[in-house]
Amino acid sequence: MEKISTHQFMTLGAAVLMGGTFLLLASGVTEASGRDGWMTVLPGFTLAIPYGLVVLSLLVQYPHKNLLQISEILLGKWLGKSIGLIYILITGYYGGLVLAVLGDIYERSIMPLTPLWLFYLGGLLLVLYLVGSGIEVFARFSEAVFPVIVIGLVLNVLLAIPRMEQGELLPILADGIKPLFFGVLKVMPFAMEYILFLAGLATFLPTGKNELGQLRTGLWRAAFMVGILDMVVVIIQILVFGPVETIRLANGILELGKLVEISRTVSGIESLFMGVWLGALVIKISAFFFMVTWGMESVFNLKGLKWNYLVAAVFMGIALGFTRGPYMLRELAFVEDYLMFPVALIWIPILWGVSCWKKGTGVQ
Amino acid sequence: MRSWLKMIKELTLRPKGERQIRKSPSYSFDEDLNKPLSGTKVKEILSINSDVVFREFFLQGKERIPCLLAAVDGMVDKNQLDQFILKPLMVDLAGNPEMAQLTLANIVDKTLQSLLPGLEFKKISKMGEAIDAILSGDAVIFFSDSREALVFGARGWANRGVAEPITESIVKGPREGFSETLRINTSLIRRKIKHPSLRIISLKLGDLTKTDLVVTYIEKVASPDIVSEVFRRLGTIKMDGMLGNGYIEEMIEDNPYSPFPQVSFTERPDVLAGKLLEGKVGIIVDGTPIVLVVPAVLTQFLNVNEDYYQRAMVAILSRFVRYLGAFVAMLAPSIYIAVTTFHQEIIPTDLLMSISAGRQGVPFPALLEALTMLAALEILQEAGLRLPKPIGSTIGIVGALVIGDAAVKASLVSPLMVIIISLTAIASYAIPTYDLSLAVRLIRIPLMILAGVLGFFGVSVGLYVIIIHLLTLRSFGVPYLSPIAPLRIRTLLQDTFVRAPWWALKRRPQLIDVKEPQSGRKGKG
Structure with missing residues (x-):
C-alpha cells in the first residue's frame, strides 16, 4: 500500500486546494462582495480546516479506509454505495469540466488557432501518466x-x-458586512472540493500519533497558505482592473499576465505563465481523476488500466461536449455551489455524528 | 508470428530475478573442477596453453617429494617466485633440520608455517580453486599426490599506474585517478579512509572471464538495505563474460529504458571516498578505471568534487552556471522554435525585425532548420569523439567555420539559428557528467518537435512528462529527484543547488536512510 509523508500531505493538499482557483476566484468574489471581495477569500478557505479535522478524526477510528468505505460501515451497504455513486458522478463531471477549462484558457489566451482537442489530449496524457504512476508520485509531483x-x-x-491604481480598494466596507457573507459562500465550495479529495486520500495517510499531529498542522498550513495567496491575487486584480472589470474578466490572472512588462522591453510573457498554470490544472484534474478511480474501486471494485482509460474517455467527452466561455464557467459554478458543496457539507458531519453515536453506544 | 513476438519480448523486457546472459558452453573438465586436488590433472588441463608455465622440482625431506609450481607467464612476478619459493625451497633450506621432518602428510602445513617467508599464502584443496588461482595471476605449488596445495599471491603484471583521470579533470584538488588494476584501486580508497568500518568485499562475475570486483561501503554510514540490495542485484547476474562496468550498470539499474543515468561513476578516489562518506556504495571492477556508485540522484550529476575544494561562494556560482547550462542545453532550441513559430509577441520589436531579416530567404520552417543543424552538430560531436586529437580539432574547424558559415551564406539556415545551436552545444559542455549530457541530448529532440507542433504548450507538456518520469524513477530505492521531491529541506539548502560552507555541513545528506546522521559524531547504531 502506497503512503505519503506528512509534508507531502501538506503540499498535495495546498496544490489541490489551490488548483485553478486563482484563475476563477476574483470574478466570483468581486461579483458577490464588490471591492471588498478579497476579504472573503481567507475565511472561505479556512472552512477546510474543521472539515479536514473531522476527516482526520475518522481516519483515527478507521485507519487505512477512505470515507466511502467508512460510509458503508457506518450507514449500511446500500446507502454507502449510493453516496459512492454520487461521489463518482460529481467528481467525474467536475474533472471533465476542469479539463475543458484547460483547453479554454489556452485557446482564448495564447493559441487561438490550435484545435481544442490537442490541449485536452496533452492535459489528459499528463493526468494519465500521473494517475498511472500512483499517489506517491502524484504527491511528489505536487x-x-x-x-x-x-x-x-x-x-x-x-x-x-506598476499597473495598480491605489484607490480601487477604497472605501473599505462601503456596503457593510452582509455582502462579505455571500463572497464567503462563493469560496467555500473550493474548500469542499479539497475535502472530497481528502475523503478518498485518507487511505494513503499515515496513522501514527505524531504523524496525525503533523497532518493537522499540515491541514491548517495548506488552508492558510492557499487562502493568503488567492487573497493577494484577488487584491491585485481589483487594484489593477477595478471591481467592475474584475467581475467582467472571467480569468483575470491571464489578462494580468498579458499586462506584464519588464523594463519596457519584454512583454507578453503570459505564455510562460501559462506553462505554470498548466501544472496547477493538471494537479486539479488528476485529483478528480483519482477521486473517480477511488470511488469506482470502493463502490464497484473496478480498478486497473482499462478503467483509467474509460475515465479518461469520459473526461475527454465532457470537455469536448461542453459549451465554452461563460456558459462553461456557469456550469462549473453550478457543480461547485449546488452539487459538491452541499454533498460535502452534509455527508461528512453525518458520518462523524453516526461514528460518535456508535462509539458512544458501543454499536459496531 | 509467436516466435517474432517472443523475440521482441526478449529484446525489450528485462527478466526479473536471475538474469542469465550468454551461458558458457560445457567442457570436458567441468566435472573435474569440483573434485579433490591433483597436480597432474591440473597440468593436464592447462598445459596446452603456452602462457602457463610449470616448474617441477624435488624436496628432500624424510622422503623425496616431487613438487610442481604452476603460474601464468606475464601475470606473475617471477622475481617473487624465485626469491620466496624456489630459492628457499631448493637452495636455502637444504640441510635445514626442519626439512628432515618433512613427509607428504605434513608438507603443506610445515611449508606454510615455517619454511616459506612470503606474506600471501593460502591452502587450497579443490581443483577449481587451483585453476582459478593460476589463471588469476597467483602461483600454485602442488606436492606430489597431496590433496592440498599452496597458493602464493605473487600477481605482477604490467599496468598503467596511477595517472590523472581524463574525464574528471579539475583545477584545485588531487590529481590521482583509478587504474585498471583492482588492487591498486582498493589501496587508493584505503589510503583515503583509514578506518576499520570501510568494507571491501570481493566477488567474481562472468563464467568465463571470472572478473574480480569489489563492493565497498562504510558500515553504519551506508544504509544496510541499500548494501544488501546491491549484493542481491549483483547476485542475480549470470553471464559468460564481464569485461567492464557498463555490463553491470545496465543489469542493476532500476529503469533500463530511462534516458537518465541511475548509476553514477567516477575515476577519482577522492570522489569515491566522498560518496562513501555520504552513505553510498561503490562497485570497483577489475580491468576498468571507472567505479560505479549507487544510489544516484539527479542533482548529484550536476555537482563536481571541485565544489568541495573551492570556497563556498565560488562553488555556488559554479553550480548555478552548471544548472543554467543544463537548462539552456535542454531548452534553448525548443524555446527558439516555439517563440519564432507561435509566440512572436514575446519578442521585443527590434529583435523581431532582426530575426525576420535573418530568416529572409531561408526556405525551411524553424523546426526543420533546428533539427538539421542539430543533426549536423551530433554528427560532428560523434566524429570528433573517436578521432585522434590532432584530427579532432580539424573537425571542429571544418564544422564550425566551413559548414556553419557556408550554410548561412547559402541561406540554408539563419544566423540566429547558428547562434542558438552553438549556445546549446557550449551549454551542454557545462554539464559535468557525460551520462547526463547524453540524456539531455536525447530529450532535446522530442522537446523541439513538441515546440514546433504545439508551441509553449507542447514544451510545457514535454517538461511535465520529463518531471513525472523523473519522479517515478528510483535508484536502489532512493527517489531520483530527492532532495527536491520528497523534499529534504536541509539537504536542499546544504548541498544541492548551493553548497554551504564546510562549517555548516554538519549533517550527512539525507538522500538515503543512513544510521549515523551527524557527521563527526558517534552514531546511534
Missing part, C-alpha cells in the same frame, strides 16, 4: 510543482504592481 506555481503567482503579482 511537492515539486507547487513551489513553481507559487513563484509564478508571486512574480505575476509583483510584475503587475
Whole structure:
C-alpha cells in the first residue's frame, strides 16, 4: 500500500486546494462582495480546516479506509454505495469540466488557432501518466510543482504592481458586512472540493500519533497558505482592473499576465505563465481523476488500466461536449455551489455524528 | 508470428530475478573442477596453453617429494617466485633440520608455517580453486599426490599506474585517478579512509572471464538495505563474460529504458571516498578505471568534487552556471522554435525585425532548420569523439567555420539559428557528467518537435512528462529527484543547488536512510 509523508500531505493538499482557483476566484468574489471581495477569500478557505479535522478524526477510528468505505460501515451497504455513486458522478463531471477549462484558457489566451482537442489530449496524457504512476508520485509531483506555481503567482503579482491604481480598494466596507457573507459562500465550495479529495486520500495517510499531529498542522498550513495567496491575487486584480472589470474578466490572472512588462522591453510573457498554470490544472484534474478511480474501486471494485482509460474517455467527452466561455464557467459554478458543496457539507458531519453515536453506544 | 513476438519480448523486457546472459558452453573438465586436488590433472588441463608455465622440482625431506609450481607467464612476478619459493625451497633450506621432518602428510602445513617467508599464502584443496588461482595471476605449488596445495599471491603484471583521470579533470584538488588494476584501486580508497568500518568485499562475475570486483561501503554510514540490495542485484547476474562496468550498470539499474543515468561513476578516489562518506556504495571492477556508485540522484550529476575544494561562494556560482547550462542545453532550441513559430509577441520589436531579416530567404520552417543543424552538430560531436586529437580539432574547424558559415551564406539556415545551436552545444559542455549530457541530448529532440507542433504548450507538456518520469524513477530505492521531491529541506539548502560552507555541513545528506546522521559524531547504531 502506497503512503505519503506528512509534508507531502501538506503540499498535495495546498496544490489541490489551490488548483485553478486563482484563475476563477476574483470574478466570483468581486461579483458577490464588490471591492471588498478579497476579504472573503481567507475565511472561505479556512472552512477546510474543521472539515479536514473531522476527516482526520475518522481516519483515527478507521485507519487505512477512505470515507466511502467508512460510509458503508457506518450507514449500511446500500446507502454507502449510493453516496459512492454520487461521489463518482460529481467528481467525474467536475474533472471533465476542469479539463475543458484547460483547453479554454489556452485557446482564448495564447493559441487561438490550435484545435481544442490537442490541449485536452496533452492535459489528459499528463493526468494519465500521473494517475498511472500512483499517489506517491502524484504527491511528489505536487511537492515539486507547487513551489513553481507559487513563484509564478508571486512574480505575476509583483510584475503587475506598476499597473495598480491605489484607490480601487477604497472605501473599505462601503456596503457593510452582509455582502462579505455571500463572497464567503462563493469560496467555500473550493474548500469542499479539497475535502472530497481528502475523503478518498485518507487511505494513503499515515496513522501514527505524531504523524496525525503533523497532518493537522499540515491541514491548517495548506488552508492558510492557499487562502493568503488567492487573497493577494484577488487584491491585485481589483487594484489593477477595478471591481467592475474584475467581475467582467472571467480569468483575470491571464489578462494580468498579458499586462506584464519588464523594463519596457519584454512583454507578453503570459505564455510562460501559462506553462505554470498548466501544472496547477493538471494537479486539479488528476485529483478528480483519482477521486473517480477511488470511488469506482470502493463502490464497484473496478480498478486497473482499462478503467483509467474509460475515465479518461469520459473526461475527454465532457470537455469536448461542453459549451465554452461563460456558459462553461456557469456550469462549473453550478457543480461547485449546488452539487459538491452541499454533498460535502452534509455527508461528512453525518458520518462523524453516526461514528460518535456508535462509539458512544458501543454499536459496531 | 509467436516466435517474432517472443523475440521482441526478449529484446525489450528485462527478466526479473536471475538474469542469465550468454551461458558458457560445457567442457570436458567441468566435472573435474569440483573434485579433490591433483597436480597432474591440473597440468593436464592447462598445459596446452603456452602462457602457463610449470616448474617441477624435488624436496628432500624424510622422503623425496616431487613438487610442481604452476603460474601464468606475464601475470606473475617471477622475481617473487624465485626469491620466496624456489630459492628457499631448493637452495636455502637444504640441510635445514626442519626439512628432515618433512613427509607428504605434513608438507603443506610445515611449508606454510615455517619454511616459506612470503606474506600471501593460502591452502587450497579443490581443483577449481587451483585453476582459478593460476589463471588469476597467483602461483600454485602442488606436492606430489597431496590433496592440498599452496597458493602464493605473487600477481605482477604490467599496468598503467596511477595517472590523472581524463574525464574528471579539475583545477584545485588531487590529481590521482583509478587504474585498471583492482588492487591498486582498493589501496587508493584505503589510503583515503583509514578506518576499520570501510568494507571491501570481493566477488567474481562472468563464467568465463571470472572478473574480480569489489563492493565497498562504510558500515553504519551506508544504509544496510541499500548494501544488501546491491549484493542481491549483483547476485542475480549470470553471464559468460564481464569485461567492464557498463555490463553491470545496465543489469542493476532500476529503469533500463530511462534516458537518465541511475548509476553514477567516477575515476577519482577522492570522489569515491566522498560518496562513501555520504552513505553510498561503490562497485570497483577489475580491468576498468571507472567505479560505479549507487544510489544516484539527479542533482548529484550536476555537482563536481571541485565544489568541495573551492570556497563556498565560488562553488555556488559554479553550480548555478552548471544548472543554467543544463537548462539552456535542454531548452534553448525548443524555446527558439516555439517563440519564432507561435509566440512572436514575446519578442521585443527590434529583435523581431532582426530575426525576420535573418530568416529572409531561408526556405525551411524553424523546426526543420533546428533539427538539421542539430543533426549536423551530433554528427560532428560523434566524429570528433573517436578521432585522434590532432584530427579532432580539424573537425571542429571544418564544422564550425566551413559548414556553419557556408550554410548561412547559402541561406540554408539563419544566423540566429547558428547562434542558438552553438549556445546549446557550449551549454551542454557545462554539464559535468557525460551520462547526463547524453540524456539531455536525447530529450532535446522530442522537446523541439513538441515546440514546433504545439508551441509553449507542447514544451510545457514535454517538461511535465520529463518531471513525472523523473519522479517515478528510483535508484536502489532512493527517489531520483530527492532532495527536491520528497523534499529534504536541509539537504536542499546544504548541498544541492548551493553548497554551504564546510562549517555548516554538519549533517550527512539525507538522500538515503543512513544510521549515523551527524557527521563527526558517534552514531546511534
